[in-house]
Amino acid sequence: MCGIVGLYLKDQNLQASLGALFAPMLIEMTDRGPDSAGFAIYRDPVGEHQTKFTLASDDPDSDWKNLGTDITKAFDCAARIDPQGDHAVVVIDAEAVAAQAWLGKNRPGVRVVGSGRSIEIFKQTGLPKDVAEQFKLASARGSHAIGHTRMATESAVTTAGSHPFATGLDLCLVHNGSLSNHNHLRRQLERSGIVFQTENDTEVAAGFMTLKLRQGLSLHEALEAGLVELDGFYTFCVGTADGFAVVRDPIACKHAVLAETEGWVAMATEYRAIAHLPGADTARIWEPEPHKIYTWGSVH
């Protein structure tokens, strides 16, 4: 089971209503994944020498306390903190690697959920509608969003095991299916310096994409490599700072449907998640073919 949804806005005028369009898509997939939900929103890109982190903590009261002052002191730079429940979006005038190392040492209970210049990720156990409400999804603006509703099969129902998974800057991935060679690949990727936070198979796929992008491949090339190396059943929806991609394994037994209008591209496990969008009735609708990579935006 599990449901995945993605919405990429081609018409910039729609950006103010990204969340209003996207929240019903996520909530419609509740039947497929009532255990947890999560979403990534790409919005408000920060400056070239800044990093935007989304952090999560089991003890937000103490972890978010004085975080801004502590970072400012440590890096001698400005830091902006926007706590949202047990998540916090933090913008730092520093490179991601150094800041992440500092967080590991000084806030060991804090998980880095996402990092980059525009990505923000929110995920939580519970019904999709509650998760959407908790993180004010319906009022979010942005350029694109990717979401997941999870029925847990491969690992525990925890916030950390919820999708989307992000292991690299501005890259995130949601997955419907299961990978059979993830343990083997995780060991290989760890040797190449990719750090994993969970035992989840999808995080391995995200780590794989991150390594390939670090090695200089384009998103399209990274997905091509994935078709060769990743074994199992999968439909992936992938977001980057300015790109959006969908790919299915060669057997293609995990459902997927794509729809496109002048204004938007939408991907979902089932069409009913797309049916709410304005113009869905007359959109070009098709089922993504097995073993074929579909991309929009800057991906080459």
Place this chain on the structure above:
Amino acid sequence: MAELDLKATGVRSVNSTLHGLTAGANEQDWLIKNPMGQHAIACGLDAPLNVTIDGHVGFYCGGMNQQAVITIQGHAGVGVAENMMSGQVRVTGSASDAAGATAHGGLLVIEGDASSRCGISMKGVNIVVGGSVGHMSGFMAQSGLLVVCGDASDALGDSIYEAILFVAGKVGSLGADCIEKEMRPEHLIKLADLLEAAGLDQDPARFRRYGSARALYNFDIDNVDAY
């Protein structure tokens, strides 16, 4: 024509209204508005109704149908007309995975394309696809006719029993135990009748016939080492 607004009343209410109708009912013609891609619309009908669905539907639409003529004006999700017994289901757009799966009778017409596993384990239904079909179509197909006016993707008719497959375009590859067979006059007549019933203007002479080599589903003592 009577109307049902699915968005307003939900799938369960629409289906129970249709289930309550019998052969002599006053209203035989029904229009379902706003299907919103929901699943199991017009499933389990058992009366000679004409049901038109105005828009795209989700999974299993028209499943287990008996007698009713169901027209989907749009695309259909997974398993359209699965396990149909009689009647007709028509999709004016394309259909997803496993269209007509395990269906025993009736006619399924898909005017656009059908995705993978079209006619999987079909048991007597006739399926006519105006466009192309995806991989593994006709998998373990037991009885009935599958007509594809476009192309068929890989592994067509894998492990097929006694269903007959007609394809006008290219076949990506044939599955295990599926072979091309001679198109005899009686096949051309059957095919012409079916194309006419489906309302598709196609020349039967364009089609090739595929079926079982019958080497797989009877145990062969020479294969004993394989078990």
